[in-house]
Amino acid sequence: MSYGSSSIGSGLKSGSRPFEFGRTHVVRPKGRHLATIVWLHGLGDNGASWSSLLETLPLPNIKWICPTAPTRPVSVFGGFPSTAWFDVRDLSEDAPDDVEGMEAAAAHVANLLSTEPADIKLGVGGFSMGAAMALYSASCFVHGKYSNGNSYPVNLSVAIGLSGWLPCARSLKEKIGSSPEAPTRASSLPVLLCHGKSDDVVQYKHGEKSAEVLKSHGFSKLTFKSYSSMGHYTVPEEMEELCKFLTSNLGL
16 A cells, blocks of 8 residues: 655755655555554665565564655766665765765654654664665664754664665764763664675675674674575565564564
8 A cells, every 4th residue: 555745855955956755655554553664665766666565574563664765866877867865876985975865864764753653663674775774764863863963853663774784884983972872772773684695786795794883883682694695685584584573673
């Protein structure tokens, strides 16, 4: 099931022109509503494709919100427009991070979650670039605010990243050390990272390094799963791991 919506990203701009988020697809819980997760697609994809898959999972108590990223020029595509949560050139450690784009997308995710009932557990997850965005949102939650100083408005109970990477890894130590609450939030947030060793789009080393960096900065409830023959896609075994992780950590 889905509904159409679009909104202007707060601060997601190219020059002075804001980018518009695409359609948001919602999979409503088939049973009692206990948790809501925003799920973020990869580069060039849309919310519809993931909502179709998530609807098939045996998780009747979860509401899935699957937004669609803005269409924007993407540097890795030579400036060709594509749906993307932020701009990306490459995944090297020295590559510049599009913090402005990530901040706006993280605010969009938080806005989607902020209208959920107070007794509902909240989470964020994604695939590829969507996984990077989910981890960036998790870092904002741990930090307690965005990099512009505005408070992060929602309390996350889980974060999931499939076939992705950790953006802004160089600033994570500063975020963790910036407030007395941040280390506690980091150590109490369950995080699931999964990656295929045959991934030729986001190489396995990026997923592995992301897990190492997060663990070294106090994310002690992080689980990293690798799949020897999996490329840049998902497999049933990975979806089973996702279901097990969510059932356990959300008390479903």
